[in-house]
Amino acid sequence: MLRTTLEQWRMFKAVVDHGSFNQAAVIIHKSQSTIHHAVHKLEEVLGVSLLTTKGRKTALTEAGELMLRRANYLLEEAAKLEAIAGTLGSGIETKINIAVDAAFPHEELYKVLETVSTQYPLLRIELIETTLSGTNELIAQGLAEIGLSTFPMTNGLNEEICQINFIAVAYPEHTLHTTGHKLKYEDLKSHRQIVIRDSAMNTNTDSGWLGAEQRWTVSHLRTSIDLVSKGFGFAWLPEPSIRPLLEEGLLRPLNSRARFKAYRSILFKL
Template sequence: MARSTLEQWRMFQAVAEHGGFHQAAEAVFKSQSSIHHAVHKLEDVLGVTLFQVEGRKTQLTAAGEQLLRRINFLISEAGRMEQVAINLQSGVESKLSIAVDEAFPRSILYQTLEAVSHEYPLIRIELMESILSGANELLAQGKAEIAVSPFTLADNLSEDICQVEFVGVAGAGHPLHQLDRELTLEDLKECRQIVLRDSGLAREKEHGWLGSEQRWTVSHVGTSIELLLKNLGFAWIPRHAAQSFLASGQLIVLPLPRGSSRSMTFYLNFNDADTLGPVARAFLGHLRYLAQHA
């Protein structure tokens, strides 16, 4: 039988994360003496020293660092178990937070939201629109229960949901279309490219071909399309977002020898299926079905 308690490990984690007993006490709303007692009791039970004081700094020992890596996982799992219990007790969650990349087909997303709202009319849905790594970052921060992203999760399983085609386009009046021939890389490099900014703060990267010296970076697919329609640059954008403008002739696909079209896989990501309530599960089911039958 374990001689240590989860509460003792939580106090140990708090001291390690906040850099001292006083800081930990303020963060977890406990008295400093109670945190001291919990950590010292843990050290007595384990027979190891977890912290060492150097000047005014409280630092982990080598043993403390090794145990912290393991206990972070244990405490995270305990939190997930508590969430499962809450879901079982309450039955249906009152709110669902979803992070969705802007390049994901809107028609599939909106049909999914409509189906979920029809099934659970009182549910409050928070839709967070993101670019590139932003959806997974919101999931990692606990701000979203589900993420629809063009990236897999680094430490969990990801599910392929659909392929999205991106096409290189420019407005009908753009100088690239006035050349009236197959374009070269040099032609592109001489013109302005419109690219999307990664909404994830941890990565902050742009994506795709970035060979043009002139580059405007924007935060939304809609802004990119507006600039294209004004003949202010060229870009690769989702075909589903450009389709009506392609059909009307306002946007024209770049006549490249290769690479004018490319596909990107989108993934359905969530941390732990057992922590998802019935509304979240309904969202997953509808999204899977609609993506497969689009």
């Protein structure tokens, strides 16, 4: 059984924070004698001296410094516990799973998450990165509450957030850049295409042109970008994700006669 109380530790901290028993009494609306008694009881139970008087100021002893650090942690955790209870009582979620297609502009996502976390500091956010129909599957299975998807969802609220331009690109020295003419789909068939696997387990979906005779299929957008930027093939990649590489000249858009661009609507499910 605990021999001390949170209220005793709160009064002890108040004396330290405000420099005297008198000031602490004013700030926390307790009588000076009540605070004196609480701190004295702490010292008696613990068997150590927590405070000492230096002139008109009350100061911590060495043991008091150590106990204050522990008390601060204890009081902070107690405050969090009460805040969580308040959150639950008001119906606000304490944890939320967000399924996000890897093509979504992450810088924009991070800004939104920071705003949400500032408003709800006790909310735990878990991001699940997906490709193609992976987000829709997680929503359907109840494994995510919010989805940023490349395909419309069959139930719930769908809201278009943005359109993302997918650009056919290759390494600057790739032979596709040396043909001297605008490329057709036929020109691409004999070159290696890097494609990303659908992360859904039960409803795999193909998207875009997949006509190359040789394809390397990878699980992550980052891997696809890495392979293309090292000259191992060409791919359609989301422009926001490769913008720095395009600006640095590490990737170049293919000179295409055909429209080698794809647009994906990113939709919101709640």
